[in-house]
Amino acid sequence: MRFTALLPALLVGVAAFTPPSTDFTVRSYLRTVDLMKSYVRDSSSFILENTGAEPQSSFYLAVNASYTDTESPLSAKLAMYEVKLKSDDGSTSLKYTIDDEVNEDQMKYVKIELPKSIAVGQSVTVQLASAVVRELVPLPKKIKQAEVQNLVWQGSRVAYIPYPVVKQRTKIKFSERPANAYSRFKDDPTIDGTVLTYGPYENIPPQTYEPIRVKYEYNQPLIEITKLERELWVSHSGGNLATEERYWLTNSGAELTDHFSRVRWQATTMAQQSTPALKAAQVHLRAGVRDVYFTDEIGNVSTSNLRDDYRDPVLEFRPRYPVFGGWNYSFTLGWNHDLARSVRETASEGIYVLRVPLLEGPVNAMYDEADVLVVLPEGAKVLAVDSSYKDMTEELTSLYSHLDVVGRTVVKLSARDMTDEHRRNELYVTYELSKDAQYRKPIRVATAVFAVFFAIILLGKVDVSISKKA
Ligand SMILES: *[C@@H]1O[C@H](CO)[C@@H](O)[C@H](O)[C@H]1NC(C)=O
Numbered sequence: 001m002r003f004t005a006l007l008p009a010l011l012v013g014v015a016a017f018t019p020p021s022t023d024f025t026v027r028s029y030l031r032t033v034d035l036m037k038s039y040v041r042d043s044s045s046f047i048l049e050n051t052g053a054e055p056q057s058s059f060y061l062a063v064n065a066s067y068t069d070t071e072s073p074l075s076a077k078l079a080m081y082e083v084k085l086k087s088d089d090g091s092t093s094l095k096y097t098i099d100d101e102v103n104e105d106q107m108k109y110v111k112i113e114l115p116k117s118i119a120v121g122q123s124v125t126v127q128l129a130s131a132v133v134r135e136l137v138p139l140p141k142k143i144k145q146a147e148v149q150n151l152v153w154q155g156s157r158v159a160y161i162p163y164p165v166v167k168q169r170t171k172i173k174f175s176e177r178p179a180n181a182y183s184r185f186k187d188d189p190t191i192d193g194t195v196l197t198y199g200p201y202e203n204i205p206p207q208t209y210e211p212i213r214v215k216y217e218y219n220q221p222l223i224e225i226t227k228l229e230r231e232l233w234v235s236h237s238g239g240n241l242a243t244e245e246r247y248w249l250t251n252s253g254a255e256l257t258d259h260f261s262r263v264r265w266q267a268t269t270m271a272q273q274s275t276p277a278l279k280a281a282q283v284h285l286r287a288g289v290r291d292v293y294f295t296d297e298i299g300n301v302s303t304s305n306l307r308d309d310y311r312d313p314v315l316e317f318r319p320r321y322p323v324f325g326g327w328n329y330s331f332t333l334g335w336n337h338d339l340a341r342s343v344r345e346t347a348s349e350g351i352y353v354l355r356v357p358l359l360e361g362p363v364n365a366m367y368d369e370a371d372v373l374v375v376l377p378e379g380a381k382v383l384a385v386d387s388s389y390k391d392m393t394e395e396l397t398s399l400y401s402h403l404d405v406v407g408r409t410v411v412k413l414s415a416r417d418m419t420d421e422h423r424r425n426e427l428y429v430t431y432e433l434s435k436d437a438q439y440r441k442p443i444r445v446a447t448a449v450f451a452v453f454f455a456i457i458l459l460g461k462v463d464v465s466i467s468k469k470a
């Protein structure tokens, strides 16, 4: 008797956790799914009211478990997830943790901490923004060279929320034209230009979702950078910050059914038609950029152009060949900046702070893997590394280059699953460098040059003496 009585309780204890749906009620949930880029951006805003019996200092949302599969790194597609509390004087980012457990709807709960608890009957305004990479698939998977590319997005017409929702609506935005095929229900959705609206729906029970599929025209490349190696070389003696970035890029759009025809390609380019092949990409660089270069396996690629707007210089580069779906292209971009633009000496002498964007790559790109290396001068000692982007591993190593004795200090940051929008994240490296160490290298270079020079003179003398003997 006792054991059977205990059994259900045990089962409950073992079953997956579900947030108590009575704690909160969600009002006016407005969600926008943005399909204008090569990755999916989802932004929502809603009112969260404490309709429970006690003050609450945290609440729950949920993410699709298929976006966070950490078993296989390439299927962890969630590139960004940001929850903010909106108030009259701006917004505050909230800390969150994504639960490991997957519930029966293949979702994972996200626990969000509030800076101060919400009293019973009170409400707050919450904003949620996320980005998911490698989620859009071309349909059909293969197309002819001059054919238009279509993509498919799958999701739910109602946002999955663990609380009852009084009213909600989902808008889906496209860049070029209205969707050409989508899930339909009675009067739902409505179309207005390039926006598809599902809802509004009223009084939706917790954990509701309803799968939908949307097919739309997207005649642009899906730029996926499978690997980026970004190096920032700090030189105090030269007063220079050199940036070099090596890219391994693939176009994850629709592949070609036939062989590539250059004749047809030239005709398309002449007519200025849009194409799902990557023919040019843009990179926004920081003011004061100089000595920009673009090379690939073959050598210098002459088809790059720097639009040198003072505030926003833009590098437009054209790969050596149009990169169609399934094709790869690897290349290197590099440039210089005066060190003073990125490095400041702090109030304490010999202590410097480097401040650079985390990424500076092509617009509208997704990144599978990125390593950012900051190469500090010989003898520099790293005091702190900080970034507004936290999801990175950090490593300190040394690197020896020609004429180095002590070795350069290298800060290596590695991250996965990002988008070009991570460029907004900054990276700070605080380091100590004595004046002595700053001049060590040039003196050594001068000594080395002198030694070589002297050796040549000596050899010359020897040579002369030999020729005399001969
Ligand atoms: C989760 O993602 C999968 C794959 O994209 C999709 O089929 C499913 O409908 C999504 N679930 C929800 C609740 O959005």
Ligand SMILES: *[C@@H]1O[C@H](CO)[C@@H](O)[C@H](O)[C@H]1NC(C)=O
Pocket (backbone or CB within 6 Å): 300, 301, 302, 303, 304
């Ligand atoms: C590479 O090409 C660019 C653009 O044509 C040119 O300005 C530059 O001098 C070239 N660099 C080298 C090293 O050949």
Ligand SMILES: *[C@@H]1O[C@H](CO)[C@@H](O)[C@H](O)[C@H]1NC(C)=O
Pocket (backbone or CB within 6 Å): 226, 250, 326, 327, 328
């Ligand atoms: C492109 O690169 C990937 C590895 O990143 C490789 O698996 C694939 O075979 C390459 N594709 C082509 C067409 O070379």
